[in-house]
Amino acid sequence: MEQNKLDSSQIIGFLFLIGAFLWMFMFQPDFDEENKITNDVIQENIDNQNDYESTENFNSNLITDNSIKENQLIVLENNDVKFIISTKGAQINEGVLKNYKNQEENDLKIIDNNQVFSFEFNTLSNQPFNSNNLFFDYTENETNLGKEINLRYVNDSGEKMIFNYFLPKNGYLLKLKVKTIGFNNLIGRNSKIDLNWNFDSFRNSKSQDYENRYTYLNYQDKDQDVKDLSAYSEDDDVDSAKWISYGQHFFNSILIFNNVKDDIEFTSLNLESDSNDRKFLKRFKSKIPINYNQGGEIDENFEWYIGPNDYYIIKDYDYKISDSIWFGWGIFGWINKSIFFPLYNFLSNHFSAGIAIIIMVILTRLVMSPVQYKMYLSQAKMKILKPEIAAATEKYKDDPMKRQQETMKIYNQAGANPLQGCLPAFIQLPVFYALFCFFPVAFALRGESFLWAEDLSTFDVIAELPFYIPLYGDHISLFPILAGVTMFFYTSMSGSQQMQPTQPGMPNMKYIMYIIPFSLLIFFNNFASGLSLYYTISNILTIIIMLTVKNVILDEKKILLEIEENKKKPKTEGRFQRRLRKLQEAAEQAQKQQKQRNK
Structure with missing residues (x-):
């Protein structure tokens, strides 16, 4: 019988297989790390889609280039309200209630360049940052549920700030999402982020004094109690809040937070109080501390009611914002x-x-x-x-x-x-x-x-x-x-x-x-x-x-x-009458004693 043996080609092939196996074992990338990289890419894509709530690619809808530093105005409206949003600061420049008129029978504007809504902080290099000074790109997307405006700012280093406005087909509740990507490289762990919401209330009635009496700032605190700043004089306070209301007699602007904010600085000022023909009645200011998330980023969701102070409209919204209407205190409010x-x-x-x-x-x-x-x-x-x-x-x-x-x-x-x-x-x-x-x-x-x-x-x-x-x-x-x-x-x-x-x-x-x-x-x-x-x-x-x-x-x-x-009829003294008689007798006896001492 012929003896089996390994020829040189077999030996070389076997050694090659062993070498290949060792190379694969020693130099193959870690499976978990590869999954992590893949998941990060997928998550980034999901985040981008969530940021804009659109299945379309942002660049395909890009309307302006970030290098063009000019302000553009975007219309966001439904059947009840119309907003004009500026690409500078992602601000609401104008807010029109389409079903109401002012005292001159013109379209009633709650907002008309009389509001500031900005995020402010100092960077790691101690440079001031104010979102109101930024120029944003934007996309628009409309569905059967409503319309959204996505505004994005990207700086030279790639950090992003995103504002997402969504307005449903009907109603006065605007939804706003604000988040940053990469700002943890700009914001120090000890830096303080403030949201400043300043608002000058227009006069919308013939009687400015009467309207001013019912134009005031109030808010719902962490115990769900509604507190007010004085409507008659200048006032300020520091407190927590779930929502803040800038009441303008028959109209309101209510900012609702996704969670209770602490240490908010509230201020209410009277404007042009000596004038008999005022354009503005009060200036409201709220300085709201914002906490960054675990990744060191801004990630906030807001709901924003901008509409009439009509109880039968506002009571249908959540978070008891109808309590911003003052019906009277105690039993008087209950009766109303x-x-x-x-x-x-x-x-x-x-x-x-x-x-x-x-x-x-x-x-x-x-x-x-x-x-x-x-x-x-x-x-x-x-x-x-x-x-x-x-x-x-x-x-x-x-x-x-x-x-x-x-x-x-x-x-x-x-x-x-x-x-x-x-x-x-x-x-x-x-x-x-x-x-x-x-x-x-x-x-x-x-x-x-x-x-x-x-x-x-x-x-x-x-x-x-x-x-x-x-x-x-x-x-x-x-x-x-x-x-x-x-x-x-x-x-x-x-x-x-x-x-x-x-x-x-x-x-x-x-x-x-x-x-x-x-x-x-x-x-x-x-x-x-x-x-x-x-x-x-x-x-x-x-x-x-x-x-x-x-x-x-x-x-x-x-x-x-x-x-x-x-x-x-024979009369019997009641408890009150008996007590009153005894008090009178005691007083009479005291008078007699006083007269005797005086003698």
Whole structure:
């Protein structure tokens, strides 16, 4: 048998295979590293797609070249709002609410080169960086969901800053994403990044003082409580916030963060406060510290409501931004939000604004009529007891303590209580104050006319004055005059039924009868005519109810018989009356002891 052996070619081939295997084993790139490189490339592509939220390549849609340092304006609009965005700073230069007009009947612009929105920090070389000074390239992309504008700045070293605006087909909520790529090479770990949002609010109403009163900065803090800066004077604060609202009476600009921002510096300043024809009312400033992400980059998502301060529009958005509307504090705000706003919204869907207000007056007065009846009944009892009270006052005119005791005795025997006449009035106060807060924020009144009033959300004018009167203005409004006149008749009629105070130092109702109507006439001259209309109708209806109750429902003879019957009944002191009697007796005893010591 032939012996098997390896020839030289086989040996060479075998050695070659061994060498090839060793080379592959020793010099093959690490599989994990290769995957990492591949994944990084894929992730960068995904990031680029996410940055622009478009499947199209950025360069294929490139409209401007970064080397061309000129400003271009881009239109971003939907059915409700139109924005013009500048490639310089990626700023919103103009914001137009397409469904609303200003006082000159022109397109209402919330933003018109009156806003700054910029990121600022110092670089590692201590050079100031301000995104407002950068020129951006941009692309546009429109889908069935809405339209987006992608703006990108690239510096000479390849670092990028990207602004992505997205506006849906309908509504007032603009979405903004801001991120950087490679800025960790520019930003030091100890550097502070600030977002500065400055805004000058336009005057959009005839009454600048009235509008300025409801133009203010507020924000939702980390505990979801809404806090306000003063609307009447310059103010500042440092606090955390989930969103910041620059309220402009009937319009608003609300910036919503993706997370709560801490140590925000808020400032509110009055502008041109000495002018009677102001273009701007207030300047709002917010300096917002921005934290960079783990990679040392800016990566922020914002939602930006720019639209009407209409409760029935703004309440449909998240994060309780409708709380930026001030309905009144405590129970007054609850009454407005739960009763008057739904009631007026229902009525205004079926009637004109003026008729809706009148019906709201009638319904409110009917609901409050039982309270008024109690008040008028108490006044009738006081009128019957007036001769006895006057006699007791004359008898003990030199002894105030005894006079007070005798007066309380007469009330107790007759079954009357002077507080019964005051309590109904106090019960009505929350309702009336809630209405006072309702009309300034009732967006539905804006632009609605009634009789001679062209706009129920601001004052009516029947005559212009050639001069300005402090507190009154430079015009004459008719509705406040009617409110003052009807209030005068009401206070005159109700005052004639009330007893004048017998205690020294107590105010005389005759003076109050003139002060209240005069105050209405002066201060309501610059208020919403809808408010004056409400009080005018309310006063007329109150007079009618008062005459009906006193002349038809109440019978003074029956009330007198009731008082006489009460006097015959044995009386037991209540806890309050007993305590009051003991206090009076203790005070009387102290007076006697003091007199004895003086002797």
